[in-house]
Amino acid sequence: MALYAIGDLHLSFGVNKPMDVFGGAWDGYVDKLREGLKVIGPEDTTVLLGDLTWGIDLQQAREDFAFINSIPGRKLILKGNHDYWWTTAAKFYKFCEENGFTNMYILNNNFYEYEELALCGTRGWFFEEDAALGSHNDKIFKRELIRLETSLKAAGDRVKLCFLHYPPRYRGYECPEILRLLKDYGVRQCCYGHLHGDSHKLAIEGLHDGVDFRLCAADFVKFSPIRLR
Numbered sequence: 001m002a003l004y005a006i007g008d009l010h011l012s013f014g015v016n017k018p019m020d021v022f023g024g025a026w027d028g029y030v031d032k033l034r035e036g037l038k039v040i041g042p043e044d045t046t047v048l049l050g051d052l053t054w055g056i057d058l059q060q061a062r063e064d065f066a067f068i069n070s071i072p073g074r075k076l077i078l079k080g081n082h083d084y085w086w087t088t089a090a091k092f093y094k095f096c097e098e099n100g101f102t103n104m105y106i107l108n109n110n111f112y113e114y115e116e117l118a119l120c121g122t123r124g125w126f127f128e129e130d131a132a133l134g135s136h137n138d139k140i141f142k143r144e145l146i147r148l149e150t151s152l153k154a155a156g157d158r159v160k161l162c163f164l165h166y167p168p169r170y171r172g173y174e175c176p177e178i179l180r181l182l183k184d185y186g187v188r189q190c191c192y193g194h195l196h197g198d199s200h201k202l203a204i205e206g207l208h209d210g211v212d213f214r215l216c217a218a219d220f221v222k223f224s225p226i227r228l229r
Contacts, residue, residue, distance in 0.1 A: 001043045001044060001045075001115070002040075002041070002043075002044045002045075002227055002229060003044070003045050003046075003047075003114050003117075003119075003227070003228045003229040004039075004040055004044060004045070004046040004047070004225035004226060004227055004228065005046070005047045005048075005049060005163065005191045005214070005216045005225060005226050005228055006036075006037075006046065006047075006048065006049065006216050006218055006221060006223075006224075006225035006226065007048065007049025007050055007051060007078075007080070007165065007191075007192070007193025007194070007216045007217050007218065008049070008050070008051040008080065008193045008194065008196065008217045008218045008219070009033060009048070009051070009052050009053070009064075009068070009218055010029075010051055010052075010053075010054065010082070010218070011030070011052060011053045011054070011061075011063075011064035011067055011068075012053070012054040012055075012064070013063035013064050013066075013067065014053075014055050014059075014060045014061060014062060014063045014064060015054050015055060015056075015060060017054040018030075022197070024197070024219075025197075025219040025222070025223075026219060029218070029219070029223060032222070032223035033218065033223045035223075035224075036222065036223040036224030036225065037071050037224070037225065039224065039225065039227070040071055040072050040073055040225065041072055041073060042072040042073050043073060044072065044073040044074070045073060045074045045075075045076065045112075045114050045119075046071060046073060046074070046075050046076070046225060047076045047078070047107070047119060047121070047163045047191070048068070048075055048076065048077050048078065049078050049080070049163055049164070049165055049191060049192065049193040049216055049217075050077075050078045050079055050080020050081070050082075050083055050123060050165030050193055050194070051080030051081065051082045051083060051165065051193065051194070052064065052065075052068065052077065052080065052083060053065070053083070053085060054082065055084070055085050056084045056085065057084070057085050058085050058087070058091070058092070058095045060085070061085040062095075062099060065095075065096075065099070065101055065104070066099070066101070068101075068104065069096075069099075069101040069102065069103075069104060073103065074103050074105065074112075075103060075104045075105065076105050076106075076107045076112055076119060076163075077104060077105065077106055077107060078107050078108070078121055078122070078123060078163055078164070078165055079108065079122075079123040079165065080123065080165040080193065080194070081123070081126075081165065081166070081194070089106045089108065092106055093106075107119065107120075107121045107122075107151075107163065108122060108147060108151075109122075109147050109150045109151060110150075110151060110154060111151050111152075111154050111155040111160075113158070114161075114229070115229070116158065116159060117158060117159050117160070117161055117229070118155030118156075118158035118159065118160045118161070119161055119163065120148075120151040120152050120154075120155055120160050120161065120162050120163070120187075121148070121151060121162055121163035121164055122144055122147040122148045122151060122164065123144055123147075123164065123165045123166065124144055124148070124164035124165055124166035124167075124168060124175070124178060124192070125140070125141045125144050125166055125175060125178070126166040126167075126175075126194070141177075145177055145178070145181065148162075148164075148178065148181055149181055149185075152181060152185040152187070153185070155185075159186075159188055160185060160186060160187045160188060161187070161188060161189045161190075161191070161228070162182060162187045162189070162190045162191070163190075163191050163192075164178070164190065164191070164192045164193075165192065165193050165194055166192065166194050167192040167194060167195060167203065167204070167213075167215070168182070168190065168192065169204050169208070169213070170195070170202045170203055170204050171201075171202040171203075171204060172202070179209070179211075182211050183209060183210065183211070187211055188211070188212065189211065189212040189213075189214065189228065190211050190212070190213050190214070191213075191214045191215075191216045191226070191228070192213070192214070192215060192216065193215070193216050193217040193218075194217060195215060195217055195220065196217055196219055196220075197219070200215070200217075200219075200220050203215040203220070214226060214228075
């Protein structure tokens with residue numbers, strides 16, 4: 001029973017927006033994903049760190065979720081900045097029921113158990129978004145902080161792993177509010193996505209202030225999920 005993480009699948013079976021146009025690592029990325037995801041077994045848990053599909057609604061994303069549904073085991077899903085299909089958990093679970101999709105769960109304002117661990121998370125926030133006090137983005141940012149703390153608090157005294165779409169820190173930038181929550185709630189490991197291509201060199205990995213950071217964007221991990229446990 002293993003625990004895996006990968007983000008930024010950027011699937012586009014239902015829309016004409018394949019990532020192959022970016023070349024490099026993204027050439028043939030769907031075939032690379034199919035091969036990389038073969039390591040996952042039916043007893044495993046995989047956390048998917050957002051930016052899963054280019055579909056703008058659930059119906060447009062249906063074929064992409066059929067692909068995700070084919071991944072064995074339990075799938076925990078975070079929201080990314082390009083997940084335009086995201087509405088409510090109730091609508092997502094109804095969509096899954098209607099299409100016969102199973103073992104997919106939203107990680108948002110909650111947590112899930114994995115052995116003795118608590119798997120917590122939310123989308124997070126990023127410096128490139130203008131979050132001036134009182135602005136629309138500032139309100140979104142504050143809601144993300146509430147969602148993250150709600151998730152961490154719900155986990156109680158369990159050992160916590162945190163999953164975010166946006167990196168809470170990288171070279172030249174950090175989000176002190178999110179980092180403070182990770183520290184205050186004793187998070188052991190924080191996995192994130194979002195960074196692609198040349199941005200990989202800006203990623204901060206390893207132990208910092210007691211938290212082990214890992215970049216799990218698909219093109220960074222060569223389209224094969226990272227095994228965390």
